[in-house]
Amino acid sequence: MIFDETDKKLLERLQNDSKQTNKELSNALGLSVTAVYERIKKLEKEGYIDSYTAVINKRKINRNFVAFCHVKLLQHSQDFVVSFEKEVNGLNEVLECYHVSGDYDYLLKVIVKDMEAFREFMVKKLTTINHIGSTHSMFVINEVKQTNIIRF
Amino acid sequence: MIFDETDKKLLERLQNDSKQTNKELSNALGLSVTAVYERIKKLEKEGYIDSYTAVINKRKINRNFVAFCHVKLLQHSQDFVVSFEKEVNGLNEVLECYHVSGDYDYLLKVIVKDMEAFREFMVKKLTTINHIGSTHSMFVINEVKQTNIIRF
DNA sequence: GGTGAAAGATATTACAC
């Protein structure tokens, strides 16, 4: 498939505001509405666009405390890994979990209301998962930059 | 403002798919289209919904290498901090930058094409920023969980 | 690759209940 500069501009714009109408996009890109429509459909079908989502304000819904947790497993047998990853997937507080290189096995991004809720999460949820060796938490003091928008 | 269970369900659904029609939402929630429409407008105006965005497939656009970089500054004077944060904001490879507690000052999420591109980024962009003391990088081996969707 | 026009669907607003 051809993926050209116009498609890149389109993706940038749709990332910034997916509620824009095709007419607005056509004006911005100097294309007809139909051309914009067909390009978007193509980007959706080819899998360039995975989904459309509403971005929620964390502060408004009382989830403004962010922490990154390093987790080390006791062992790395297939069973332990699979069960840990499955359990982590079920935790609403964990938005992201990466298997990473380095001293620890995993890096988790955790979002809760406040420090007290974080303590609750650690004591009652994360550390109750079997096979966890050790954890190390970093707290976000300030979000300097936070986006999912990929620029070309 | 009243923020009830119906609003939470609405936000969850809009996070999962912001292209749903109000009619689909009304069926799912057992509400009238008018009620759904007015609730969404309220959530937008009150700031519960920050924006609507298209979620892009990183692999399709050749940005499938993810790394987390710890950065320590040489000093923490106001000038150094401000200029570092400003420079980082201008780097397209850096999607997220957090001022964090712990041994390092910052944690950055970096997205590039591959390891070679990461090396380029480190040598020619990140480490050319003034006042950087040291860095420590972790590479993502596997994305176990990766979402921005907040569940209630 | 692209265009413009027409048809169909949805969003929006107003209103009575």
Place this chain on the structure above:
DNA sequence: GTGTAATATCTTTCACC
């Protein structure tokens, strides 16, 4: 909160370049 109706706007299809 409901349902309906009118209108504006947007999406989608189509014939054509």
